[in-house]
Amino acid sequence: MGNDNIIVSTRIRLARNVNGLPFPHKLAEQPARQIVDSVEKALSPIDRFTRYDMSGISQLESTLLREKHLVSPDLVKECPYGAALISADENVSVMVNEEDHIREQVILSGLSLDQAYDRINRIDDILSKKVDFAFDGRYGYLTACATNVGTGMRASVMMFLPALTINNMIESCINDVGRLNMTVRGVYGEGSKAEGYLYQISNQHTLGLKESEILDSVKAAINHIAEAELHARKLLMRDESELKDRILRAWGIVTNAYKLSTAEAMQLLAMIRLGGYYGYFAIKDYDDFQRLVTDCQPASILRRGGAADADGRDVLRARYVSSALGGLCVKKI
């Protein structure tokens, strides 16, 4: 099948706001801090959550959280009273005082829309008992941006789409799912220039839709794209010697280079992941493989070594990726 090679992870987030308070960009410090406190308190019975106040952590720490998709770039850069509460397993992150007062988020590996929805629902239930959410009988949950009004839910799936990208079929695929109320963007980089061939597919708006309808339409879009990707992977096999050469060279470079930039490491790892699909490599665990992609990002590398400059970081990255890959992946041809 190959779905585990194509579908990387699932994320659901709910946007919520506190009744009777201005939205965060107009909110004063004291009430903003109070929201963080009350969310922290409400979450404490569920799990061990760590609190990160954006104003109180280093740039390295906040970049690390961003690289893991646990906080948004906006929370780090634009929100003076922004905070995040993150579960020990890093599957749950609740951002406070971003665009909305509260953004609950669950990330799970693979295609896990129903499981993610169950989990976020339980969190939302508990929070709703301690926090007075702004809710309108006719419109649903009220949010800072109109596209989130209603369920406040965005369901997104990260997909690995190398063959559609290489064959220049990704644009038409993006157009197809656009008609299904879906939006596609590169996880790293933008649009068709997605680094590492990683794309995020998510519902575009929520107003007038039930949660189950959103989930169904995301599932339909994902199935459509996954089938297109599988077809494109068959097309790539028409010039198998070219494909094999490209993939094997990626392996040769990643396991031997003295330096690797983030973008190049992502590109080479993507080719190896694709090689896993064709049986050129045995990849033990795709979640671990994806973690390696995250661990290639600048702050993650910086945390491992003490390299002062970009060149030194590239040397550390090459060493790290090569050794980590050794435990994850075996060349079969």
Next chain:
Amino acid sequence: MGNDNIIVSTRIRLARNVNGLPFPHKLAEQPARQIVDSVEKALSPIDRFTRYDMSGISQLESTLLREKHLVSPDLVKECPYGAALISADENVSVMVNEEDHIREQVILSGLSLDQAYDRINRIDDILSKKVDFAFDGRYGYLTACATNVGTGMRASVMMFLPALTINNMIESCINDVGRLNMTVRGVYGEGSKAEGYLYQISNQHTLGLKESEILDSVKAAINHIAEAELHARKLLMRDESELKDRILRAWGIVTNAYKLSTAEAMQLLAMIRLGGYYGYFAIKDYDDFQRLVTDCQPASILRRGGAADADGRDVLRARYVSSALGGLCVKKI
């Protein structure tokens, strides 16, 4: 230091013609064949020589001889009665009916001008007893081209000059030795675009010079260039991480690629040879390493496998180079 990495091989040839006969391009078939017969007969007591008549061998065979530098491209293409007599160890080749009636050639590995001269002298002595050479008391040996008149000797050394090439210092180095009556050309490709960074340095003309003077001037030029190359290799170390990265990637590609063109194989092997100089690799034997460069050439690869097209040949080449390199070279870092 490092001379075995820089100096690949030494070649000396003597141009001779038979008294009273027109030069080859005006020579009829019968006398042309008679020269081949008499040279073959004269050589037989010295060693076991194999005779190749260009008109009687396949294109694959003649290309193989050319790739090993045992015959000239002209002998293969332009000389209807051309032939070569080649010793069992392939160190001696006597071409007949090329530009001159007889061209005696000795190739030895490394810097071996004196040894090569001794060997060619013994061959020339024996031939001169059976063949009546065209010789003029005032000018010396008479040859088809005026630049060879006199000793008829050309001494050339094949040098591996990657650092001078990468640093764009090769042109000025060529100009320097041009003043010393030397000529420099790429062994594969031409001029400064020499593939595999391999250059042939040889004396430009012979008239009015004694053999020992030619040898001395070639030695002086070689020393000058080798010193310049060593200096350029030190300069490359100023950006060691860049250099190391380039060399280690070459290793990664050559040991993993599914296909390799001749030009790319030569380029990658050249980087690995340079890596041997810096201690990144232990290269067991530079002669064997150089044989690998010859064995990458199209006809040599074709002889090993039965690939019908260039793409198939590139696949065979990649497999061959990678496995041969395994026995020749060990990565040290």
